[in-house]
Amino acid sequence: MSIDVMNSSPRVIMITGAAGYVGAMLCDQFSKSPDLVSIVAVDKRSMPEILKNNKKIIWLTANLHQNIWKIPALINKPEVIIHCAWQDGELYGQEDLQRQLNIKSTKNLMEFALTSPFVKKIVFFSSANCYGAMPENDSGKYFNENDSLHESEYLYGREKIEAEAIVEDLYEASDKSKGVYVLRSAYIIGPRRHHVAGKKDLVGMLINIFPVVPNTSLHFSLQCVHEDDLIDLVGIITFTVVAPPNSFHVFNISAPGLIYCKDVAETFNKSITSLPPILVRAICFILWTFSSGKIQTPFGFWRYLCFPVLVDSSKMASQYDFDYVYTARQALDGKVGRYASCDKDDSLNVGVQKQ
Numbered sequence: 001m002s003i004d005v006m007n008s009s010p011r012v013i014m015i016t017g018a019a020g021y022v023g024a025m026l027c028d029q030f031s032k033s034p035d036l037v038s039i040v041a042v043d044k045r046s047m048p049e050i051l052k053n054n055k056k057i058i059w060l061t062a063n064l065h066q067n068i069w070k071i072p073a074l075i076n077k078p079e080v081i082i083h084c085a086w087q088d089g090e091l092y093g094q095e096d097l098q099r100q101l102n103i104k105s106t107k108n109l110m111e112f113a114l115t116s117p118f119v120k121k122i123v124f125f126s127s128a129n130c131y132g133a134m135p136e137n138d139s140g141k142y143f144n145e146n147d148s149l150h151e152s153e154y155l156y157g158r159e160k161i162e163a164e165a166i167v168e169d170l171y172e173a174s175d176k177s178k179g180v181y182v183l184r185s186a187y188i189i190g191p192r193r194h195h196v197a198g199k200k201d202l203v204g205m206l207i208n209i210f211p212v213v214p215n216t217s218l219h220f221s222l223q224c225v226h227e228d229d230l231i232d233l234v235g236i237i238t239f240t241v242v243a244p245p246n247s248f249h250v251f252n253i254s255a256p257g258l259i260y261c262k263d264v265a266e267t268f269n270k271s272i273t274s275l276p277p278i279l280v281r282a283i284c285f286i287l288w289t290f291s292s293g294k295i296q297t298p299f300g301f302w303r304y305l306c307f308p309v310l311v312d313s314s315k316m317a318s319q320y321d322f323d324y325v326y327t328a329r330q331a332l333d334g335k336v337g338r339y340a341s342c343d344k345d346d347s348l349n350v351g352v353q354k355q
Helices: 021-030 070-076 095-115 155-173 191-196 202-208 227-239 261-268 277-290 301-305 314-319 328-333
Strands: 012-016 038-043 057-061 080-083 121-125 179-185 187-189 212-215 224-226 248-253 271-274
Touching: 012 021, 012 070, 021 038, 021 191, 021 227, 038 070, 057 070, 080 095, 080 227, 095 121, 095 155, 121 155, 121 227, 155 179, 155 248, 179 227, 187 191, 187 227, 191 227, 212 261, 224 227, 224 328, 248 314, 261 271, 261 328, 277 301
Parallel strands: 012 038, 012 080, 038 057, 080 121, 121 179, 179 248, 187 224, 212 271
Antiparallel strands: none
């Protein structure tokens, strides 16, 4: 589904984390909606190349845990707020700062959104990692939205769980006049992820850091979602009314199919080496500790290289009558999609799109 054929509703939206991988694509694609007047784009970093000269973008360089962004937000009155901002890479030895950037920022934004009468919808990007990569997981176990969240070691997952709880508690304490959508997405990937991946990103580590693909379990598999499908799903939530508009929703998101070690090895031209989980854990600890966090293998990360976290995404697909365009393998390969022709400097050719 293309953004320009959606039934447009909001005139102004706000996107946090707008300089990031997902946030920048949301700004870029949603700005093509003819009825959308402006996007209030917030990030602690400067505007990325793909958004420069976009006249619909109102750029704010600000930290969400501070309040400087609230005045422009009050002036522009966004009807939809999409919260993508997150400190993904764990800050070595700076957990207090990371809590400010993630937890305090989420609380500050949600308090603003849920008490502002002009806001109608709120979208929060969570993660399938909340369910936890546990030894008892296997390729036949799929988590649904009602299952418990088990991640207790990996800080990224722990903070996403805490942030989800904040969003839900604030919603329950509000007048419940808004639609809140929590998206637990599988790993997001596609052409643009391949182009912009740094060494701290999983794709970047597979390309630049890891000499081999570790095969640690007979049951290991991975889910992905193509960046285009993800953007279109968020577009449906943003620009149409399908679910009950004034309620709290949680959705798993993942493309059809599973990724196995052989698929990762073929995509990144690596060999496969069998390693026991205990050795993978030790390697991750050594890389994390001796690089002082420059190599992003923090505590708990090793389990995501060893045990699968698979989600049932049928609720989202059926409730929104959505058909994924791309399989998990097509997403991993990163050869097709809107950003298939973008250069490493982030310039775009959005004409390339699978129909």
